[in-house]
Amino acid sequence: MRLQFKVQRFQTEAVAAVVDCFAGQPRSAPGPCNAPLRTERLLDDVRAVQRRGGLPLSTALATSEAAPDAPHLDVEMETGTGKTYVYIRTIMELHRRYGWSRFIVVVPGVAIREGVRKAFELTAEHFRQMYGTRPRPFTYDSSALHELDRFRSGAGVQVMIINLQAFNSSSRENRRIYEEQDGFGSRRPIDVIRASRPIVIIDEPQRIGSARSLESLSRFAPLMVLRYSATHRVRHDLVHRLDALTAYRRKLVKRITVVGIEGEPGPARRRVQIREVIRAHLDKERELYARGVKVLSLLFIDQVIRYRDYSREDQLGDYARIFAEEYRSLTAGEPDGPYRRYLDGIPVERTHQGYFAIDRRTGRMIDGTASDVDAYDLILRDRERLLSLDEPVRFVFSHSALREGWDNPNVFVIGMLKSSDDIVSRRQEVGRGLRLAVDRHGERMEGINELTVVADESYASFVAGLQAEGDLRAITDGRRVRRSPAPVARTARTAVHRVAFDSAELVARCVAALDDGLAPRQYVVQTADSTRIHPVTTDRMLDPVGELAELTRLTRRTIAAILTAVRPRTFALCGRDGAAAIINREKAALIDAGQRRGTTIGAPVRGCSNTSTSC
Template identity: 45%
Template sequence: MRLQFKHQKFQQDATNAVCDIFAGQPYSSINYRLDSGDNIVLHDNAWANAKVQIDDNTILERINKIQRENQIAVSKKLEGKYNLTIEMETGVGKTYTYIKTIFELNKRYGWSKFIIVVPSVAIREGVYKSLQITQEHFAQEYSKKIRFFVYNSQRLNEIESFASDNAINAMIINSQAFNAKGKDARRIYMELDEFRSRKPIDVIAKTNPILIIDEPQSVEGPKTKEGLKKFNPLFILRYSATHKKDSIYNMVYRLDAVEAYNKKLVKRIAVKGITQKGITATEGFVYLEKINLSEKAPTAMLQFDVKGATTIRKKTMKVNEGFNLYDNSGELDEYKNNYVVSSINGKEDYIEFLNGKRVYIGQVCGEVNEEQLRRIQIRETILSHLDMEKKLYNKGIKVLSLFFIDEVSHYKQYDEAGQAQNGIFAKMFEEEYEKVLNEFQLDLDSDSYREYLENISANKTHAGYFSIDKKGRMQNGKISKKENTSEDVDAYDLIMKDKERLLSFGEPVRFIFSHSALREGWDNPNVFQICTLKQSNSEIRKRQEVGRGLRLCVNQKGERMDETVLGEDVQDINTLTIIASESYDSFAKALQNELAEVLENRPKVVSRELFEGKIIKNNKGNQIIIDKDMVDTIYYDLVSNKYIDRKGNLTDKYYEDRKEDNIEFSPEIKEYTSSILDIIDSIY
């Protein structure tokens, strides 16, 4: 399979936001002599980026104009010469956007030397893969290809080529390669005999490279900022979804979490929260899996303990009102106290027993240990996976699920002879998969999907993606304390090389076990379930956790299933389910708090200041700057039509009319309605 790429307006807008700043810059590059430390000429045809020839006042004016067009606070000064910030939500194609920006800067101005600075191996490998898979796509558009490589202090010939080649060149480099204390990191600053007594940093700096910083909030400590200056950058572009407040310089484009969701550019998020209620063995174990309202009378899938010949085991059954757990458990004492289903409430998602106890979907009642909770999470992930797969199989969309774990030994273990064996989570998965599949296949009406399931065994449909030691064994790998992400190349090599293969129905792997620290740099558009099987108290930010599955899915042709293909159904099909080891409310609150951090600088009410000085377009595309008189007209219309209250909050009437496309302004500003509404939509 080859992934297909579309031209999307927001990515072009982000590219233009950078490139338009330098309009009028002559198309050129600088040819110079690349020599050794003792001035022996090695090349007469080394190339560098030409200096910016636009004066600073004009650059600032351009930045301000673009900021007004994009409803971003206007910068009062140039912050560095030059630093430009681009905010793009996870999953919308940030890497694609800055690769496109590289091509466009080259096309317009002839600049050809670029350095992409990344904070971790994961992101480095992700960037390298993106450059690979987009190569043909951009070659068709620009009739050029980028020569790209990962910086390695032992491969100095690549730096030589970077300087001497007049094509587009991109070097990907970890920040640790120039700001760490290790011997390998110091080599970039050393005069090396094998590099003809030159310092690699000097050769790089002479090219006046454009720096692209991927995830600057993870890169730019004080030492890194000083190290970046030594590259002698022409200017710096910063791309992230989560910029730190103190490192936002001249922001020129913003597509944050709310806008990405509203524009249907990412998956919708659903949460299955698994919580424990009751802690004593005297309370019977009950887990409510789901409620089914499609039958004549509501039923529920209920898990409870059942007495066997020698042991107590857990059993899942479809139950209706009047179902008696005591009778059906083999008369276990913990169900003796009126554990009879008295009602099934599909509206509020709970069942109630005659003893007054209520159990909500996702709740576990009674005594339950860590292992049992993990088993329930795995079962719920499989159930969600199969429900989504049943829906999408005939549309040619493969469904993937991702488990995050903290210890490789929980997935794979090795005996004294080095033979691999399933760890506890792999065992649980195979057991639960077989059980769930047997129940699930009873309701299937698609012969082709049934055949697909029958041809995939439980042990073939899951795989682990971890670092590999010299004996070929999976291992936890090294973890960067600063970023809490793995530093092992092997882990990410394996994941990235399998990205397209994982999307094919011919590949049986559908369930992926990986290290919980894999938070950035890898994602797959067809991850529809994420389950975190934590055995420790390590904190993973919710947005990083869900970010691995936010991209819109693709079909077997590699086509992106976005709004242009699916229309209004785009987020019904593109739904990411999180199986959380906490309540829905707890997970949602944590995620909302993180989103609130992102939105802190956005306007919270409609005020006159929201509009004044902004650039808007009419129906013909002509632009004007909103003056004071126009502000008064807009504000009067909003008040008189009861679209805002006395405090400037948007009213229900606004949202109703907005949904029906029924908002109208006074005749003199009516032709600017679309642009005015874009400004109002920046309110959350």
């Protein structure tokens, strides 16, 4: 299957916004070096484009350490609207109108680099039909410098794709770009690049903004710098904006349904999230299977060990185990039919895959942003195969490597098995599933474009906040998962005091609080027309007296007195976290009361997290 490309008005507008900024530039014959840029009327042309797009007008041309004497234009396009296609077409249009033929696409990492390389490959025939020629891209490799000679002297549109680490790293391999190479005619690669006066395009510039990165970029001697992102951190001359709300209103991206989860974090909560991801996936897959549409789900996790645990014989982490259990449970009741037979043909261990950084020394997955070679080809290079129903992988686990640069049109569910306060990162992660879905022939489909985001409560609040600010496409609260009863608030303390109080009073208070506060733990999943209850198994303790004594810093005698006085039903519900939280709350209340009565003995001990008492 090959993805199909069509000329679309919103992308043509983005191309014109950049190209028209140079309306006063005469066309020059293409050659090994881009013709100089005439700047006499550049500001006027930029302002004309901004005025046409209803954007703030620049008072002067922006500057940057990346190229102090060159123009810097920003293009803001919502994730999933085809910014890579737009800047490739912009390359072709700049060549057609002005004769410029040397371009460098700079990306922050491997995932984006491979996505860009693949985009050039997939659109080559499309642009050949449009322009009678196609761009000639290559990925910079310090061990294949002959490609640089073609970039310098080859005919047509030459494009070098390079990731930041290849010219901004202190490693010996990546410093070769600045050193004379015997196998390269005793030349320095950077000098060959500089001589071409390339037009530099930065994909996801919010990740290439450090002083060192900008200084390294300046060594390319860019003729101009074009920046493309949905989430610019630093602004230059903004010439085009297609924001999230506009993209949704024009039906250029999927709508979002949020499944929010409330309650204290923990394994039980993650299990419910994984279950909801699988449930949402199966619901969508059941709907689309007969139409030949592959459904994909993406799960972001906080640590690789949750998915791949090398200390275990089978190397499965907790989330991989939970996934297998919940998947088998949810698919067991599927009635007989074509879809049931499709499910039966996919072993659970083959339907999920991990994409993480890889430790080159050990070959093991690690937390990071590089690529895992085992999943590399399928997830990054063979996205068309991933869209085939013959490919068993339907669920992809990732840490942060797929946060930018990778999106697959048929991602219908995203699970956020992590917490994050970084708004840009969250938007990038949601963006992995915004692209409009395609059928088996690569044609875009209508009427099915809804992305389900299964998130923790804080993440759900973030998405709802973006909707309220008008900064994200429409969001529906299709399902909201909440924890019942509300968790007990923990008391945070920054100092330790030694306090004398009556142990009998503490025991009585803790018994009453436990009898009143401990209830069966459960999650409630609400949809528009149904409610499901998920009981949660209590985190039982092998040695309740010893474990609670350690968690509360009370003596075993005091803990034993509490546990023997509570009701039998309460004792059965005494899990590690719930019971300790209640006891610590009552202890803290007595400490505060003792301080108010002036019964504190000794001075505060700063920097300690435990509280000692006389009980």
